[in-house]
Amino acid sequence: MHIIGAGLSGLSAAVRLAHKGIPVTVHEAAGHAGGRCRSYFESELDCDIDNGNHLVLNGNHATLDFLRLIGAEDTVHVPSPADIPFVDLVDGTRWSVRPGKxxxxxxxxxxxxxxxxxxxxxxxxxxxxxxxxxxxxxxxxxxxxxxxxxxxxxxxxxxxxxxxxxxxxxxxxxxxxxxxxxxGEAACRPVFFPNGLSRSLISPAVDFVTAMGGQVRFNHRLRGVQKINDTVSALEFVQDRVDLSDNDCVISAVPAAIAKDMFDGIVGPNAFSPIVNGHFRLKQAFDAPPLLAVVGGTAEWLFSREDVVSVTVSAAASLVDLPSETIAVRFWADIQAAYGLVGVAMPPFRIVKEKRATFLQTPDQLRRRPDCRTRWRNLYLAGDWTATGLPATIEGSIRSGAAAASAALDQVNKMSGST
Ligand SMILES: Cc1cc2nc3c(=O)[nH]c(=O)nc-3n(C[C@H](O)[C@H](O)[C@H](O)COP(=O)(O)OP(=O)(O)OC[C@H]3O[C@@H](n4cnc5c(N)ncnc54)[C@H](O)[C@@H]3O)c2cc1C
Known part of the structure; x- marks a missing residue:
């Protein structure tokens, strides 16, 4: 079984299949796994940061199942009961959202x-x-x-x-x-990743796949496929080519725009939306809630982890083209007001702009999401942009990978039954 892309969707498919004893090879174009959900060392701040803060609630059962399967459940922190603080910067009102039982x-x-x-x-x-x-x-x-x-x-x-x-x-x-x-409350507890996204969701998944005998090949970019009739017959990578046998299936877990170019006839969302994150490294850790929702400012959600405060703004079309310095000044003003840090000079920062963070989730674009089955007998689609019924999120990606893996497995069983 070949999986193209080692983002969460591809890793979810790989983990499911490896767990069932199916030999899998994951082909990833980058030198690392995780795609749009990963951690990396940021030299400006001299520490690891996540490409973007990811808000996940424990009602996202596929995410928690995935963490359990890859042995990473203990790396997340899920405070109970659910109690999410909010502040309105217009008038300073503060409250907490505490869903009932x-x-x-x-x-x-x-x-x-x-x-x-x-x-x-x-x-x-x-x-x-x-x-x-x-x-x-x-x-x-x-x-x-x-x-x-x-x-x-x-x-x-x-x-x-x-x-x-x-x-x-x-x-x-x-x-x-x-x-x-x-x-109710028991499904609304935020799931925090205190050691970063990669240490919880990505590296343990790669380790799981390899421990089960699978392979994750980095810097192995697919550039095209060959087809015979209704079957993908070969995968052409930048460096080499893999001919597929009758029983081989391919799961594409690349973003929508790439899948559309790679495989003819794939229709998917074609409008995208940015997310802007700002990470600030303070001189020392301070006592702040790990998550704070902000209303009436530029910042929308503040995440605090030891001495790093991170800001997230979604649907950030009006922000993304501004210079990073301008964005940082606005974010820092909101952080100061939200945490009462008035007078503290702006510390080192890094603004991360993800211009195509997800597809634009309007009804028109949502209707363009394809099923995991394609017109090619042995090609399946995974990705946060496929028809999961959920928004383009970690939970949606993990479910998309699981759905593609189960459809591919049905096909493999059908083929081996018929030979
Ligand atoms: C800044 C930001 C904030 C977010 N916040 C949240 C949040 O708060 N909560 C939440 O649940 N979700 C959030 N998301 C969404 C979530 O991160 C994505 O839905 C998820 O990571 C998508 O995973 P994926 O595997 O479908 O795609 P991707 O992560 O894009 O993975 C695709 C992979 O395919 C590889 N690839 C591409 N082309 C090729 C090729 N030709 N050959 C081989 N490999 C290839 C890429 O390198 C990549 O690794 C956020 C996303 C961003 C960017």
């Missing part, structure tokens, strides 16, 4: 537990998202104004869909709500 959001009945300035009616109106169809955007199903919108839905929908919240696909967002918020 059960499925019914009883907290919305109590003005003391609701987000400040919101009413029960606001929560009831949001519930209309539950009946969204695939063609509807968030703005078609719920009010996109008011305090609940500004203080809760904007930061949450932007983080989940990396799309202007009003324009984001409502049905995809509903699926996230069904799997997390609507299941």
């Amino acid at each position: 059960g499925r019914i959001p009883w907290f919305a009945l109590s003005s003391l537990r609701r987000i400040p300035g919101t009413s029960l009616k606001d929560y009831l109106q949001s519930w209309r998202m539950m009946w969204a169809t695939d063609t509807q955007a968030i703005k078609d199903v719920m009010p996109t104004g008011g305090v609940l919108w500004r203080r809760f839905w904007v930061p949450v929908i932007a983080a989940v869909t990396n799309t202007d919240p009003a324009a984001a696909g409502a049905a995809t967002m509903r699926q996230v709500v069904v799997e997390t918020l609507a299941r």
Whole structure:
């Protein structure tokens, strides 16, 4: 079995197959695994950072299953109970989002537990998202104004869909709500990666695949494929070529634009959306919550890990083309206000701009997502851009890899049964 791409989708497929005893070779163009979800050494800050802060909740069951399977469950920190602090920089109001224990959001009945300035009616109106169809955007199903919108839905929908919240696909967002918020506190605990994304999600997955007898070949870029009739017959890499046998399957786990160029007839999303992250290395660690949502500033989410504070802004089209210095000044002003660090000089920073962080998750683009099966008998697709029913996230990527692995395995079983 050949897997193209060692991002989370490719690694998820490889891990599933290796676990079932199937020989796998993963071909990765870069010199490292992880794709859009990885850690690296940043010389400006003299420490490891993640390419972007990744917000994951423990209701993302495929992610937790994946961590368990690769033996990395102990590398994550999942504080309980769920309690996510927010600050509104416009007036300094602070509150915490603490979902209730059960499925019914009883907290919305109590003005003391609701987000400040919101009413029960606001929560009831949001519930209309539950009946969204695939063609509807968030703005078609719920009010996109008011305090609940500004203080809760904007930061949450932007983080989940990396799309202007009003324009984001409502049905995809509903699926996230069904799997997390609507299941209550026990499915809304943030999952933190204190040692970085690579040490939890990426390196243990590569180690698992190799320990099970598989291979991960780095700097091995696929540049084309050969096909005979309905079958991919050979993989052409920059350095060499691999001829495929009748029982070989290929799982493509490369981004949408690359898959479209590589394999004819693949339709996928063709509009993308940026995420901007800023990492600041303070002189010393300070006592801050690991996660803080920010409303009314430029920053949207602050992640704090020892002496590094990181800022995330999703759907960052209006920010991404500004000079890094300008972005850093804005981010630092928000960090100062949010953490009360007024007067502290801006420390060394690194701004990371991911221009194509994910595809743009509007209803039109979401409808372009393909199934994992293709018109080629032995070619399957994985990737956060395939039809997972979830937004382009870690959870979606891991599920896409698992779905492609299981479809490829069915084909292998069918072929070996027929020979
Ligand atoms: C800044 C940022 C912040 C994010 N925040 C969050 C978040 O908060 N929560 C969340 O859940 N998700 C988040 N995401 C999304 C998440 O990171 C992605 O959905 C996920 O990493 C996508 O994985 P993938 O394997 O589908 O694709 P990729 O990670 O893009 O992997 C594709 C791999 O294919 C390789 N490749 C490409 N071409 C070839 C070729 N020709 N031959 C061989 N290999 C090739 C690439 O090098 C890459 O390793 C964020 C993403 C970014 C960029």
